[in-house]
Amino acid sequence: MTSIAESVSPESNVAGAGENVVSLADVRFAWNAGSAIVIDIHRLDISRGERVFVRGPSGSGKSTLLSLLGGMVTPQNGMVRVLGQNLAALGGVGRDRFRADHIGFIFQMFNLIPYLSVVENVVLPCGFSQRREKRAAKEAGSVEAEALRLLTHLDMAAPDILERRVTDLSVGQQQRVAAARALIGAPELVIADEPTSALDADRRLAFIKLLFQECEREQATLAFVSHDAGLAPLFDRAIELTAMKRTNSADKPEPESR
Template sequence: MININNLRFAWQKEPIINIDALSIEQGQHLFIEGSSGSGKSTLLNLLGGVITPQSGEVEILGQSLNQMSSSQKDSFRANHIGFIFQQFNLIPYLSVLENITLPCTFSIDRKQKALSRSGSLQKEAIRLLSALGINDPALIKRSVNELSVGQQQRVAAARAMLGSPDIIIADEPTSALDNDHRQVFIKILFEECEKENITLIFVSHDATLKHHFSHHINLQELNQVSIKEAL
């Protein structure tokens, strides 16, 4: 599913990523533990094809990102990967519905998958929201600024899931939530990813979340650069 080999990335001659090998299976729920400064956002950018490594290889779904042009990488990301970030995931001037259907602007594949599933983007958005525990259909017309942080993160999750991407990468998606909401959010996310057979990569500094996952990696151990830095 995802294979990383001898990946090296440096920013202004400062090495940030040095990963010899990493392999993630299809449908796996992987927890990557990493504190800030461990190079996790760089790793996510490398997986998303937003930045290009100096050497090494990232292979996703059997396709090597290195061999793609940057615009091919952008469409590949749009078609196959959904992202959820820590907070402020949403575009403030768009409504809930517009935020959820944003990937369709850049990926015809995901738009068609969403349409074939529910018939319309709006119906699919409502279906995803209710699966994520938001049962108020009127909410989708509202401004995202009126939502609570918990609701915003579910809207972000719905956006990441729309059109069934192969992979969801979640970067500290629960750090802005309180403990109860955190548990509920992770539970729902798991259920939905399992149903859709989506590979989930969950990155967090919070080791207490580790027990939810079948697989986990410590980025500080994996990334040889950050070990040096930590020392």
């Protein structure tokens, strides 16, 4: 078990190599008091730079787990630490700020704000996080230049693509723009919520490879949620949520598969 200090400020809590970026301990969560427990995890650690695949059928609590990791909700029991920070200790505004500074998200679909351009969509997180804004500007001179750099890596910087309305992009292109947005300002944790479910098999594989490359380049940890078990072998580690619940009830160590 990795020990991490309780109160680490968001600015100084970047976990070092080999340290856990995510750490859940005895976490139980239900949406309402008295309703069924959706998340019941005894132990889950994700170390820095790790690419983890979280699998489970619909209703197994995948999205709820992401909400816990993003600090949108806090568990009734147990503790969720991201970069050593106990999210419950931050309060609502603190968690929002923490999320803006340290976590990048990619959704399944409708990832982009329809009335913003490609570049505006990518730089969006920098509008809510000075930390990411500074890091993006430091990397390429300005946030827009950093957005273009990321889009170039994702093969999305052609002028005809940049000038297009985001709603006119293909789903695959939209997902790559979303990936650039999740990575801008070098967040330590990237959370992807079924980002490939709308892509065909070839594009799915290509997108995952691109995402891996960029996460590696930015040294980001990736938590990738999907119900598509076929993707699991591509990742460093795969976690089965339903299995975790069952085993957790017997208070056993977390099940893992490689």
